[in-house]
Amino acid sequence: MSHGKQKQHVVGVDLGGTKILSAVFDGNLRVLSREKKNTRPELGVEGVIERVAECVNEALASAAVPHTAIAAIGVGVPGMVDQARGLVRIAPNLGWHDLPLVKLLERRLHFPAALINDVQAGTLAVKHQGAGRKLQNFVCMFIGTGIGGGIVLNGELYRGSSGMSGEIGHMVVVPEDGPKCGCGNCGCLESVASRGAIVRRVVTAMEKGRKSVVWDLCDGDTKRVRSRILAEAYREGDKLVCKIIDDACNYIGIGAANLINVLNPQAVILGGGLMQALGDKLLSRIRKSAMAHVIGASPERVRIVDSGLGDDAGIIGAALAARAMVEARRR
Amino acid sequence: MSHGKQKQHVVGVDLGGTKILSAVFDGNLRVLSREKKNTRPELGVEGVIERVAECVNEALASAAVPHTAIAAIGVGVPGMVDQARGLVRIAPNLGWHDLPLVKLLERRLHFPAALINDVQAGTLAVKHQGAGRKLQNFVCMFIGTGIGGGIVLNGELYRGSSGMSGEIGHMVVVPEDGPKCGCGNCGCLESVASRGAIVRRVVTAMEKGRKSVVWDLCDGDTKRVRSRILAEAYREGDKLVCKIIDDACNYIGIGAANLINVLNPQAVILGGGLMQALGDKLLSRIRKSAMAHVIGASPERVRIVDSGLGDDAGIIGAALAARAMVEARRR
Numbered sequence: 310m311s312h313g314k315q316k317q318h319v320v321g322v323d324l325g326g327t328k329i330l331s332a333v334f335d336g337n338l339r340v341l342s343r344e345k346k347n348t349r350p351e352l353g354v355e356g357v358i359e360r361v362a363e364c365v366n367e368a369l370a371s372a373a374v375p376h377t378a379i380a381a382i383g384v385g386v387p388g389m390v391d392q393a394r395g396l397v398r399i400a401p402n403l404g405w406h407d408l409p410l411v412k413l414l415e416r417r418l419h420f421p422a423a424l425i426n427d428v429q430a431g432t433l434a435v436k437h438q439g440a441g442r443k444l445q446n447f448v449c450m451f452i453g454t455g456i457g458g459g460i461v462l463n464g465e466l467y468r469g470s471s472g473m474s475g476e477i478g479h480m481v482v483v484p485e486d487g488p489k490c491g492c493g494n495c496g497c498l499e500s501v502a503s504r505g506a507i508v509r510r511v512v513t514a515m516e517k518g519r520k521s522v523v524w525d526l527c528d529g530d531t532k533r534v535r536s537r538i539l540a541e542a543y544r545e546g547d548k549l550v551c552k553i554i555d556d557a558c559n560y561i562g563i564g565a566a567n568l569i570n571v572l573n574p575q576a577v578i579l580g581g582g583l584m585q586a587l588g589d590k591l592l593s594r595i596r597k598s599a600m601a602h603v604i605g606a607s608p609e610r611v612r613i614v615d616s617g618l619g620d621d622a623g624i625i626g627a628a629l630a631a632r633a634m635v636e637a638r639r640r
Numbered sequence: 641m642s643h644g645k646q647k648q649h650v651v652g653v654d655l656g657g658t659k660i661l662s663a664v665f666d667g668n669l670r671v672l673s674r675e676k677k678n679t680r681p682e683l684g685v686e687g688v689i690e691r692v693a694e695c696v697n698e699a700l701a702s703a704a705v706p707h708t709a710i711a712a713i714g715v716g717v718p719g720m721v722d723q724a725r726g727l728v729r730i731a732p733n734l735g736w737h738d739l740p741l742v743k744l745l746e747r748r749l750h751f752p753a754a755l756i757n758d759v760q761a762g763t764l765a766v767k768h769q770g771a772g773r774k775l776q777n778f779v780c781m782f783i784g785t786g787i788g789g790g791i792v793l794n795g796e797l798y799r800g801s802s803g804m805s806g807e808i809g810h811m812v813v814v815p816e817d818g819p820k821c822g823c824g825n826c827g828c829l830e831s832v833a834s835r836g837a838i839v840r841r842v843v844t845a846m847e848k849g850r851k852s853v854v855w856d857l858c859d860g861d862t863k864r865v866r867s868r869i870l871a872e873a874y875r876e877g878d879k880l881v882c883k884i885i886d887d888a889c890n891y892i893g894i895g896a897a898n899l900i901n902v903l904n905p906q907a908v909i910l911g912g913g914l915m916q917a918l919g920d921k922l923l924s925r926i927r928k929s930a931m932a933h934v935i936g937a938s939p940e941r942v943r944i945v946d947s948g949l950g951d952d953a954g955i956i957g958a959a960l961a962a963r964a965m966v967e968a969r970r971r
Contacts, residue, residue: 469904474903474904566812571902602827
């Protein structure tokens, strides 16, 4: 087999409910170019796929890499995927259910496509290029619209008995009268500490008359409140936002401590939009809360660190999924 | 090597802070005889070892198995053990610290001895002879004086990055103003749902004037309150005991749900003294609480069951450790 003739580049796409990130990678999985678009799920399946295709084509153009150089595309999806059959089983934020996404993407883009769950993608990225590079046992916590987790044990992604492991956002941290969570249960970590929960709490308090600089930062349109605005309000010392984010950090610390007590990992690694915007400020608070709840806490016991990948975790993980598929087919 | 001449029997000892259980096992790890003694840790190391030796010798006598037929003894210890060096690193309930228990036992009993942590012993027993026999991924929760956990992933006991995994009793289930736990932190599962915590809560309430049949059942000596008395009061419908045990079951259910959400095991398997005394009554309540907190709960999602081994889990696991040592030395 002639390796010299093989296509080496891959494309990684992080297809979120809010935005699409795409990137072109060379054979060493270095990023050559990045693009970003709003997802606009209200456009429906064909509309979203068209936006993915545009985002990919723009990334190819800005990297000056021809279509013919691309071995495969990997797509991280916020939901359950059936990798073998190329299906999105369920993706609530996109409103998709049993969608043959691989077939639709291949028809539009003419690359072989591989799907991966977005959190598993992020965890693989942390293992290959982030803070988990030299670790055998660690847990990732991704704090975004929701809270997702990835578990690496003995150097391998641990998927659980039916691929449903890592639902760390649904650990119970408010056992009595906790807020309703998107999953239908109450008091989940995600219901008090995700960016979504933080935004909801801030907006609800403002609607009840609490003052906050967030009003000005979002020009009175609370739908525009995202990590960047929260980070700005937090840095300005806005009382409402500081209280709600600090509460969230305490709960994230409890969640991290639970994972440490149960799994004894070498590290808990934090990622996601809010961490990227406010990482340093949040990390020390999360660490303090975690260490108050870890049994036998000591600095050597476990590290609690940032992923080191920022927004790139999803696209890198998607690119890894693409490369893994290509390698499996060449064998 | 002549297998016919090899010693096939082993002894398993479950050395708890309150009582010592010993049993003689044949080559197929079937129990031939059992004995039981109070530990009386106040007698000191030599005193406790003497009681272990008596308990073992009585079990040998009642099984009519000669000392010369015993290949090894395994001892489950409530604490951290260094298997390779034969040390008890720390066992708070026994007051032991860096104790060369293997050397002391071999000097007194003249069998090769192996140590194992009591919870790991129970988990191995569940995997080999209990409800985990046919499972690859499960979590054990042992509800006793404390609450310990064992994790089996891909068919193997998962020990964590430094042998400290499975501290499920120290998951936080009361995040605000939770009771002080023996570990020094607050609001741990163990601080509200272990047998120790249940007894403390019942006794404290009685001392404050709450009525309960427990007063009569323990003849006014609250130090005598153990699983058996709690079980009797619960079956009689004693209001105080029912309330406190039902609360404990709710918290155990939350702990089980956290483990299910994070690890996606095939089963959560419950053991320990209180489960043996009240298993059927508690299981349905624990299941109900767990299912209210599991994401995507359904009957096929996960099983929550009793270990099926009762008090024998510890001695069986200790016997397995003894046999594993013998087999390793024969290789």
